[in-house]
Amino acid sequence: MYLLSLPSGLTGLLTDAREFFAAMRFAHPGALWLLLLLPVLGLLNRWAMSRRRQSVANIGRPAAVAGQLTHPRPKRRWLGLAYPIAWILLVIGIAGPRWGKSDETGVAVGRDIVVVIDLSRTMRAADMSDPTAHTRWEAARAGALNLLDVIARRGGHRVAVVAFAARPKVICPLTTDYDHVRAVLEDIDGEFPPAELRPGADLTITSGTRIGAALIAAVEAHDPRFPGSQDIILISDGDDPGGDDEWRQGTAAARAADIPVHTVGVGSFQSTPVEINMELLCYTKLQESFLKDLAKETRGHYEPARVNVPELGDFFRTRIEPNPSRMVSDDQIPQPKEQYVWFLAPALGFFLVGWLRGR
Secondary structure, three states, X not given: OHHHHOOOOHHHXXXXXXXXXXXXXEOOHHXXXXXXXXHHHHHHHHHHHHHHHHHHHHHOOHHHHXXXXXXXXXXXXXXXXXXXXXXXXXXXXXOOEEEOOOOOEEEOOEOEEEEEEEOOHHHHOOOOOOOOOOOHHHHHHHXXXXXXXXXXXXXXXXXEEEEEOOOEEEEEEEEOOHHHHHHHHHOOOOOOOOHHHOOOOOOOOOOOOOHHHHHHHHHHHOOOOOOOOEEEEEEEOOOOOOOOOOHHHHHXXXXXXOOOEEEEEEOOOOOEEEEEXXXXXXEEOOOHHHHHHHHHHOOOOEEEEEOOOOOHHHHHHHHHOOOOOEOOOOOEEEOOEEOOHHHHHHHHHHHHHHHHHHO
């Protein structure tokens, strides 16, 4: 029990191992399907051994036959694992394991995605089903992180983040530095949003949910050199108490730039109170029809997350990634280092052990 309580004990080792395998990538992941051949080879080996024992039994009693050997083979059953371990290491090595960073860089080829996150006060409603993301803004942040996980595994795509309430703010410009994007997303706090998102002294702002201004900021955050390979993902409850159709200014800007706006609806259809410091501010519910109309106007798609954390990774794979990619970029992506030698060399050693055992 004392060992488990130590950071450097078994718990720490398991955590390090889990993080290591999560960071590992493969140049040829399809080769890992060859691991399914191992059980088949094992069954064939057992069948061959059974046939061999039957052949020995036809000659005489196995003990008597073994006694006739000039140099009886010692029983070392653990050596029988040499070939299976060697095959496993060989397949993993062929798959091209990669981790760490090499000195080489690659060109970023993919799509540009600007994630727009609503941090208005209605997003503080605690009506989500996930206990770890109980408020709407927490679910929006978790969905954005899920999206980033998938994008980081694929590589090449650039990501930017815009947060908004009464005003928008680009909190992360387009980049392939996914660690930086992750840090920015994890730092989002809907309970204490940046001061730049509040109305301030501007009396012309009639609502704390300026979706149109946020979409205009998202369009401007895009690189104008790469039209046709750009997307905006808006995560919001769609509840704008202003009711002045201000959002149409944003959709007009997106259409002019030929950028589809994909909307993700978070929140319950039931009227939910929003309280801050035990004070009731308002009631809110998901405005799904509005978000559908907004996506339709810009040739985007609507993703109904509702009271669940948005699965934006799957949404990206099916709706966005199949579309055309930009073919050039100024961004240089650090490439993971080839590490196949760590598997092929031990595989050769285990094959040698198995061969010596069989002599």
